[in-house]
Amino acid sequence: MSMAYIFGPSWFYGIDYVFDLVSVIVGLLISYFSYKTYRYTSQKKYLYFASSFFLVAIAFVSKILATIPVYSKELQVETVGLVTVTSQIIKKAVWANQFGISIARLVMLVAFLILLLVALKVKDKKIIALFVYFLIISTTLVSQSYIVFHLTLLIMMGILFLNYKCNYLKKKSFNSKLVMSSFFLLLVSQIFFVFEGLVEHFYVMGESVQLLGYLTLLFAMGKMLLKK
Numbered sequence: 001m002s003m004a005y006i007f008g009p010s011w012f013y014g015i016d017y018v019f020d021l022v023s024v025i026v027g028l029l030i031s032y033f034s035y036k037t038y039r040y041t042s043q044k045k046y047l048y049f050a051s052s053f054f055l056v057a058i059a060f061v062s063k064i065l066a067t068i069p070v071y072s073k074e075l076q077v078e079t080v081g082l083v084t085v086t087s088q089i090i091k092k093a094v095w096a097n098q099f100g101i102s103i104a105r106l107v108m109l110v111a112f113l114i115l116l117l118v119a120l121k122v123k124d125k126k127i128i129a130l131f132v133y134f135l136i137i138s139t140t141l142v143s144q145s146y147i148v149f150h151l152t153l154l155i156m157m158g159i160l161f162l163n164y165k166c167n168y169l170k171k172k173s174f175n176s177k178l179v180m181s182s183f184f185l186l187l188v189s190q191i192f193f194v195f196e197g198l199v200e201h202f203y204v205m206g207e208s209v210q211l212l213g214y215l216t217l218l219f220a221m222g223k224m225l226l227k228k
Helices: 015-041 044-067 094-120 125-140 145-171 174-194 202-227
Strands: 003-007 075-080 083-089
Touching: 015 044, 015 202, 044 094, 094 125, 094 145, 125 145, 145 174, 174 202
Parallel strands: none
Antiparallel strands: 003 083, 075 083
């Protein structure tokens, strides 16, 4: 029996497309504003920021495309470890679903790896290659890839939040506070995703807080561009 997996409560299936589609638009806008800021300032960190959130948008597009096919209304809800999944019995495109989700996760991790490398000022190509290798392994060869993916993002968001918190404490500006707050929200969203199997609505809360985090960051980037 072939299965395509959709995470979260069954009633949320379809609604999450709206969340993901808005995230695509927000990711592209953040990328655009970051690139425009780079053109004004010539600071490469904004170019990396633009590249990162362009990849975030691509990751959400891949996720949407991977979960679109619906060939049967027969659903089965089960809990695997900490993860509650709704499995949909289908006859086609199972491999495409799994491949698309894996690509979405890998691209998302690479997107935030870019920000992490910039924040930590890592320039050694061997270390960067090692990071990428571990990301590929964690999203393709691990049986509990959902948990590993969100735990990895949780760690990344934690480091990025601390980095932008330090930046805020130095600058004490409203914009730096917004950026710090956005990464705090993204950090909290990953906590909800990791433990969504324990509470029915944690996945929905994770999606909501994550989108709020992206919107906060979009507001910060737009505000920054208007000042230029």
